[in-house]
Amino acid sequence: MDVEKILNEIGKIYSPLSNECQQEFIVSSKISTFKRGEVVVREGQFSEKAYLIIKGCSRAYYLKDGKDISDWFTFENEIMASIVSFFNKVPSPHYVEFVEDSIVIEFSKDTIDSLSNKYHDFERFISKVVTQTMLGLCERLYTIQFNKAGERYQHLLSIYPNITNRIPLTHIASYLGITLETLSRIRNPKNRI
């Protein structure tokens, strides 16, 4: 497992990490594997773990009136966490589940905090991750605020072109704030008049 390669990869995306910092990150974290369907965080739990996905994908979701609503998907080179619990040290409003058999680098809030204190490049890296996440949420809000179901779906495809091969449509629908049936109709070319 070439973890350095992955860290260089995500360093390019956010902000590069020195070798020393990478090494310390590697010894402070561990590689874990999860099976499809495994739930690693449940509603009400405190979670201070984050998962950098090497292979596979995961989703965060919550239950509203008993219905499963997806909030966030994470694929290779992205970081998953129950962010509300992670940052605010409160019980998680979310569940976190792996959607495919996955390999991840698992690390804790404590690791982030101590590495941030020690390595300025790490602090900058995390700050960049958070900033980008914030801007991603902005964009998502934008697409959900006044777009019709079909436009929301097209926008999602423009970001993750083959998401439908990896994530069941039920989850994609709830992520877009629409029902499964509506998504199904949108995808059917006969209904696009």
Place this chain on the structure above:
Amino acid sequence: MDVEKILNEIGKIYSPLSNECQQEFIVSSKISTFKRGEVVVREGQFSEKAYLIIKGCSRAYYLKDGKDISDWFTFENEIMASIVSFFNKVPSPHYVEFVEDSIVIEFSKDTIDSLSNKYHDFERFISKVVTQTMLGLCERLYTIQFNKAGERYQHLLSIYPNITNRIPLTHIASYLGITLETLSRIRNPKNRI
């Protein structure tokens, strides 16, 4: 104008700032006033300014198919910026306008960067601001994803109980992702069956 008092106040909310750091922040920034309706950032402009609101309020908005859609409101002790342009150094997708006559502390991205390098507490402060903004967006996304118009409005009132006294209903409606007419009907007790 007691700027120290304000900085202490928002230090309490996010992360406290040392006196030395506060002083340098004060000399690096300036107090400005804006009239109701003044637009300080326009779509397409590069904006690397942020505004800490001392008195008054502002909104960020964008035009979709010629319609004015509000994205974000800011009141006393909150920070307004065209965040996409501010952080990514790209042309702003937003307009930023003051909704009331306002007094603000105006500072630039450069100031943030240089103070972040010099003062660890400032870097932490900014990181906290960004993190809280991110969590705020999460919550907003949550309320818009599967709630009906009425629920979205009630949720907004729970955060800003008297927002309707300060922000015109048109802006509140678009912020909630609904039309002005729908908001008007929701607010009319006769229509709540």
Place this chain on the structure above:
DNA sequence: GTATTGTTTTGACAAAAGTCAAACTAATGG
């Protein structure tokens, strides 16, 4: 290969919200 389970599609109907137009009300500036 068949049973079982999970996922997606389709149809008929209902609910929610949007659109357009007009009326009404409040605020502001001579």
Place this chain on the structure above:
DNA sequence: CCATTAGTTTGACTTTTGTCAAAACAATAC
């Protein structure tokens, strides 16, 4: 104080999406 403008409400109608139920399809395990 009146005229003008900005902001809000109301009504009639349309569009979009949701709901519930059933069928079709796909994946998986035995």
